[in-house]
Amino acid sequence: MSILNKLGRGVAAVAAACMAATVIQISAASSASAESAPPVQQPAQTQEVVEVQLTEEEWETLAAAAACSGPRQPYKSGSNIKASYSGCNYGGQWRFVLQRHRWWGWTDMTSSSMSPSSQTISASCSGSGNHNYRSVFRYSNKITKTSPSYRVTC
Secondary structure, three states, X not given: OOHHHHHHHHHHHHHHHHXXXXXXXXHHHHHHHHOOOOOOOOOOOXXXXXXXXXXXXXXXXXXXXXXXXXXXXXXXXXXXXXXXXOOOOOOOOEEEEEEEEXXXXXXXXXXXXOOOXXXXXXXXXXXXXXXXXXXXXXXXXXXXXXXXXXXXXX
């Protein structure tokens, strides 16, 4: 099973558990406010217990994904454009890419393997006029996460 499938299963399980907890919190809040409000006939509430069974590897994958900041919005530092991320120890075919928007689409300025859990990459802020930059996570030539774009005059 691929890491993305494992991550998806883990996120789905945690989301189901959070939704169940929200139902409990909402029903507790509505019970507390019912004392001051006029009586209203409420439909019978059913609460479902969600039990999550994840392997140790799935828990580690989920924890690593939760700690990952995602690609952060680029920023200008001196005559360079920089972008960073932290807590993302993906490695393998994962790449961290800084891109610039051209009239024909996004082009890569620089990229790096995502083996360290945190890093900053930079490219020269060159040319004249305004430019849009963004940072992305790419896995096997497919963009998986994108930062907000940053417009700057170089």
